[in-house]
Amino acid sequence: MANEPKRSRSKPTSKTKPPTPDRWYKDGLRFECTQCGDCCTGAPGYVWVTHRESDAIARFLQMSRDTFRKRYVRKVGRRYSLIERANGDCVFFHDGCTVYPARPKQCRTYPFWPENLSSRSAWEELESECPGARPGKGRVYPLEEIELIRRGGSEASLRDKWDE
Ligand code: SF4
Numbered sequence: 001m002a003n004e005p006k007r008s009r010s011k012p013t014s015k016t017k018p019p020t021p022d023r024w025y026k027d028g029l030r031f032e033c034t035q036c037g038d039c040c041t042g043a044p045g046y047v048w049v050t051h052r053e054s055d056a057i058a059r060f061l062q063m064s065r066d067t068f069r070k071r072y073v074r075k076v077g078r079r080y081s082l083i084e085r086a087n088g089d090c091v092f093f094h095d096g097c098t099v100y101p102a103r104p105k106q107c108r109t110y111p112f113w114p115e116n117l118s119s120r121s122a123w124e125e126l127e128s129e130c131p132g133a134r135p136g137k138g139r140v141y142p143l144e145e146i147e148l149i150r151r152g153g154s155e156a157s158l159r160d161k162w163d164e
């Protein structure tokens, strides 16, 4: 080990731009949510929430943390998910998301999830599930914005409002 070259990890400065990743979607992707609700309804699934995210929704609903967790959150292994109705719909879906400004990262970042962005064919597969991602739909999201959303960094103002 003593002979291994030492590597220093210098802190990026404001002058150091991070390298632009060479992604297959480097020219951007079109997307516009049609509000169809398909990603919030149907087959059973999980809407993962951190404590911070569930607190944010509780604040949005002007509900106490404990009441919110008892009523709307279930433990799945070591994680937490919003509950769903017997038909698999998210408990907060009523003709649209009723907690939209405080929705968790999983929802804020859809459909720009790593698995959907992993390849062109993965994105094309998604097109059958998400009408907003079909060719010709919506505006072009540039690479930088996609990367930001993918990391959960979009809509910072909304997040800051409910994620204290
Ligand atoms: S499936 Fe796509 S278009 Fe439909 S609500 Fe979800 S994100 Fe929007």
Ligand code: SF4
Pocket: 039, 040, 047, 090, 091, 092, 093, 094, 096, 097, 098, 099, 100, 103, 104, 107
């Ligand atoms: S929290 Fe809102 S956006 Fe997320 S699954 Fe439920 S209804 Fe859909």
